[in-house]
Amino acid sequence: MSLNLLNGNNEALELLDWFQLTDDMSSLSHFEVTKSRLTSPPHFKSSDFIQRDLDRLDLFLQNFDDFSILFNSRLRMLPDNGEFFSLIPDLFKGKFFEAKELNFFALLIEAYIQNYASFSDLVFEKDFQLKGDISQKMKRLFVNPLREFVDFSGNASYERHPVLKKLYAEVLSLEADLRITIQKASKNELYSSRMQMENYDIINDRYVLAIRSDSYNSELGPIVSRSQSGMTLFVEPFEVREKGNRRIFLLSEIEATILRLTIELSKVIHSFSEESKSISEWVLELDWLNTKATYSLKLGLTKPTLTDQFYFEINGLFHPLIKNPVRNNLFLDRSHKGLIISGPNTGGKTVALKSLCLSVLFVHLGLFVPASSAEICPVQDLFYFSHDHQNLSEGLSSFASEAKYYLELLQILGKKNLIVIDEIFNSTSSEEASALAIAFLEEVHNRSSSKIIISTHHQVLKTFMHARGDYVSAHVGFDFETNRPTYKLIIGEPGSSLAFKIFDNLSEKFGLKTQISAIAKTLLDEKHITYESLLQELSQKKIDLDKLLANNRNLQIELKNQKASMEGILFLEREKILNDYTKKIRSYFDQAETLLAEVKKGEVTNRRSLTNEIGTILSGLNKETPNKIVNFDVDQKYSHFRPISFDDVQMNMSVFSVNIKKNVKVVQLNPRRKEIQIQHGALSVWVTTDSLRWPSGVKPTTPNVRINVERTVKGDIEIDCRGMRLDEFQKSCELAIDEVFNGEIPFVTIIHGHGNGVLKNWLRNYLKKEYKELHFENIEGNDGCTKITFPT
Known part of the structure; x- marks a missing residue:
């Protein structure tokens, strides 16, 4: 029997629950060929081959929704029977096929023609791409003639074939005549x-x-x-x-006739043997990928990173068959020869060892691994030994059978071996077992570059290996408050087996009060008791520290959630205030629109009443106008910089920015808004002179004499310009538009007449060029007037 898991060691695979896993996986497959591929023992594959498979699976998962729907809705229509795929080798032998067998080849070709382009995003598709127009040639020479007398289920259909149709029609006629004649x-x-x-x-x-x-x-x-x-x-x-x-x-x-046709079409499909084989491999590869992708998503598997260096670093490792598993981190670096795990029974040692072996086996299947992240060396030789090796058929005890396996292992070691042993030499005395185990591990390392991961309860073994330093020590935790294992793998120290503690707990559970543990302790060496107690204490402190760290992480998450919640509340409050403000402003605009409509209809005849209405609307708008607060505080260190006025600013001159606290360059001016665009490096912003100063060492220009002109606001919100000359129209419009821009009136409606006249064209071109901030629209069906306002 082969001991290597990657060379058909079914006995060890059974111990790893491998076939239960592959049964679960194969239930997701469509074709029997894929199912049988999964139920076969895994075999070693090179790193390049594995990486190719992992990349294909990753690409499939990135578009899983699309690819899986395509596969399940279209390619699952192909027959799943493995006997049909066994026909592929018969193509090269020149076998003549029956109609149902020829139909299988036709279904393959039709599936390829209809669906190949849909999977074009998969990089590996080019490996199965037929040359030129060969697929259309296969359809023309093989599929179309077959479909004249064979339907999609593989049954004969005579209606479309000219010869068969005539013969079948005569048969039907004869049968109808026969029924009448025999009844008579x-x-x-x-x-x-x-x-x-x-x-x-x-x-x-x-x-x-x-x-x-x-x-x-x-x-x-x-x-x-x-x-x-x-x-x-x-x-x-x-x-x-x-x-x-x-x-x-x-x-x-x-x-x-059907026999003659099938013989002719068999000869045709023989000429496309290689292409038919390629199409069948394409279909099976898609089923293989869909199976692995569905299983990976179902269990939350992760793409591993392959490494040529001989080490393993796996975070969040778990066993795929355990519901709600406890995830563990497992590290075995290049500088250490192995990992030794100790701790109480049922604490998770065996699960950790099995999970690692399964991860390596998954990698050789081109499957993602049960972990959050993983760096794995895809070894060629993987060995797993469980703790019960008794062989009654050969008359070997558990110890003798275990020793036999280890001696056979020494004879077949490769260059790089990953050897996993669950409870080494547990069927003999602890002192002898420890000595044999240490010597056996030395022999393995002398013969090969192997990594060994073992679990043990032997105190001498775990103490010796921890002290020597070339093995990483680890143990599984136990919560003394709840008297239950934590199933957490703790790297760095060996752990106590807690035999006395577990025995006392079981005694209490069964209602038995005995002195068995106390008497047993008196029979042991005091150093042994002290060492186990120290390990137990260390393990408990480690658990307490982990709990504290977990609580801190939970508290941090809770605070982040509270912060996000407060930000959400503030956002909602802002939205509420903004909506209320918008409603108020919209209400004033609606009042103005209503008032304007009433004036147009002649419903408002009292000028004083009209003035009062307008005053009420303007007063309300002024109340809702937010107060602009200008911050005049300037750092004391820049107080000696003298203010600069807008008239003194010129293009390309250098000024000092209080905000940036550096000299900046003036790149553009906006006289209407009194704004200046400044630039410093890649930064370019618009500012006012409130944040600008004369640069240090530059003498300000002599102030210009300013003449204040008092401006009278006309305040008309509707201007009838029909019949005006262009220059008169321009002056009236510029004055009214300026009043809207300065906020002195909420809007203005300019009546210019419909058609494509000069007045309307000039007005709209002027607005587009000079007042991009304003919004204008036609409010009548004949386009005879333009309403100008700020956008809401």
């Missing part, structure tokens, strides 16, 4: 009095009547068959015999 004959006195049954029957393709044997004579017709008792004879009346012979002849002609 059954009512004839010659037959009716002698019939055993009323209805006719068809035996050996002959239309017959059931006649009592004691009333038969040759005038009734030839005997086709007899009942088992001999009391009934099945007789073919002479009236139907000739038609029956014709029908049988036509049926044989149909069979001969």
Whole structure:
């Protein structure tokens, strides 16, 4: 028996629950070929081959929703029977196929033509791409002729083939005539009095009547068959015999025609043997990928990183068959020869060892691993030994059988071996077991570059290996408050087996109060008790520290959630205030619109009343206008910089920015808004002179004399400009638009007349060029006026 898990060691695979896993996986497959591929033992694959498979699976998962739907809705329509795929080798042997077998090849070709482009994002598709127009040639020469007499289920369909259609039509006509003729004959006195049954029957393709044997004579017709008792004879009346012979002849002609057609199409498909093989491999590869992708998503598997260096670093490792598993971190670096795990029974040692072995096996399947992240060396030789090796058939005890396995292992070691041993030498005395184990590990390392991971309860072994330093020590935790294992793997120190503690807990559980543990402790060496107690104390402190760290992490997450919640509340409050403000402003605009409409209709005749209404609206708008607060605080260290006015600023000059606290360059001016675009390196912003100063060492220019001009606001919100000259129209419009821009009136409606006149064209071009901030629209169907306002 092979000991290598990657060379068919089914016994060890059973111990790893491997076949239960592959059964779960194969239930997701469609084709029997894929299922059998999974149930076969895994084999070693090179790193390049594994990486190719992992990349294909990763690409499939990135578009899983699309690819899986395509596969399940289209390619699952192909027959799943493995016998059909076994026909592929027969293509190269020149076998002549039946109609159902030819239909399988046709279904493959049709699936390829219809779906290949849909999977084009998969990089590996090019490995299965047929050259040129070969697929269309296969359809023209093979699929189309086959579909003339074979439907998609593989059954003969005669209606489309010219020869078969004619033959089949005659058969149908004959059968209808035969039914009428034999029914008439059954009512004839010659037959009716002698019939055993009323209805006719068809035996050996002959239309017959059931006649009592004691009333038969040759005038009734030839005997086709007899009942088992001999009391009934099945007789073919002479009236139907000739038609029956014709029908049988036509049926044989149909069979001969189909045989001839299948032979011809078999020769055609023989010429496309390589292409048919490639298409079948493409279909099976998609099923293989869909199976692995579905399983990976189902269990939350992760793409591993392959390494040529001989080490393993796995975070969040778990066993795929355990529900709600405890995840563990497992590290075995290049500088250490192995990992030794100790701790109490049922604490998770065996699960950790199995999970690692399964991860390596998954990698060789091109499958993701049960972990959060993983760096794995894909070893060629993987060995797993469980703690029960008793072999009654060979008359070997557990210890003798285990020793036999280890001696066989020494004979077959490769260059790089990963050896996993669950409870090494547990069937003999602890001192002898520890000594043998240490010597055995030394022999393995002398013969090969192996990594060894073992679990043990032997104190001498775990103490010796921890002290030597070339093995990483680890143990599984135990919570003394709950008296239950934590199933957490703790790297760095060996752990106590806690035999006395577990025994006392079980005694209490069964209601037995004994002194067994106390007496047992007196029988042990005091140093042994002290060492185990120290390990137990260290393990508990480690658990307490982990709990504290977990609580801190939870508290940090809770605080982050509270912060996010407060930010959400602030956002909602802001939105509420903004919505209320928008509603108020919209209300004032609606009032203004209503008032304007009433004025247009002549419903408002009192000028004083109109003025009061307008004043109320403007007053409300002014109340809702937010106060602009300008911060005039300037750092004391920049107080000696003198203010600069907008008129003193020129293009490309250098000024000092209080915000940036550096000299900046002026790149653009906006006289209407009194804004300046400054630049410092890649930074370019618009600012006002409030944040600018004269640069240090630059003498300010002599102030210009300013003349204040008092401006009178006209305040018209509707101007009728029909009949004006262009220059008069321009002045009226510029004044009104300026009042809207400065916020002195909420809007203005300019009536210029419809059509493509000069006034309207000038007005809209002027607005687009000079007042991009304003919004204008036509408010009448004939485009005779333009309403100008700020966008809401």
